[in-house]
Amino acid sequence: QEPYHWPLLIYLLLVCLYPFASSCAHTFSSMSARARHICYFCDYGALSLYSLSSAFAYGAYAMPDPWVSGILHRYFVPVAALNSFVCTGLSCYSRFLELERPRLSKVLRTAAFVYPFLYDNIPLFYRLLSCFWSDSSWNDAVAGYCYHLLFAFLTGFLFTSHLPERSSTPGGDIGFSPRAGHSHQLFHICAVLGTHFQLEAIVCDVRSRRAWL
Structure with a gap:
């Protein structure tokens, strides 16, 4: 019932x-x-809406202290909404190119997922860099965001590389055989794990930054 928790x-x-x-x-x-x-x-x-929901949460709870009430903070969510709309159209359009221009289709679809991810995580990148380059405090939320970004990059790597099935050899070692799993299966596992750590980190920020925000 509190507006603070609506995002x-x-x-x-x-x-x-x-x-x-x-x-x-x-x-x-x-x-x-x-x-x-x-x-x-x-x-x-649905993926674009998830990206937009991340922007809602980051804008409300994860924005770096120097950026609060600044220009980026004020326009962060509206720009994320525009990104979601454009990238949804781009990813849908890429499906019509799968047969005639598969490489371009893959590039467009990857860009439609990567760009909103990079934009949404600008506050996280700044907070992480601040922890390494300055005296900013390291807390549970920052640690959770680190794990979230790690699994997000693994997700992107699996989506674009198609490993391990690309290097599979019949009867070979399990690390290079179909028994090791399909990249799309591993892709979904990493995505869900990354979302889990993202949720944990956001909840930490909700609790620890409430008095200040």
Whole structure:
């Protein structure tokens, strides 16, 4: 009932949406080519909403102290909303290029995911650099954001590299065989783990910075 917790509530609602949308997309995409496109359009939209919810939470609880009430703080969420809208359209458009121009399709889709991630995490990058380069205090929230970023980069690496199946050899060592798992499966595991650490870090900021914010 307190306005202070509304951004957290928005984040919690939308953070549950993208795993559900992804599960539905993978479940029903085999029904037809049309269903496949529709399912993944919804999946991309849910990912963009998750990105926007992260911006809501970061803007409310994770903004670096010197930036509070500054220009970036005031326009952080509106720009994130614009990013979500544009990147959803870009990722959906990339699906129509899969057959004719697969490389361009991959580049556009990757850019549609990477750009909003980099923008949303600008406050985190600054806070982490401040901890390493100055006397800023290291706390549980910063540690959680470190793990979140680590798994986010692993997620991006798996999405773009297609490892380990790219280097699989029939009957080879388990580290290079299909038994080690598919990159898309590992991609989802890392994404959910990263979201878990993000949630833990945001909750730490909600508790520790309430009196100051």
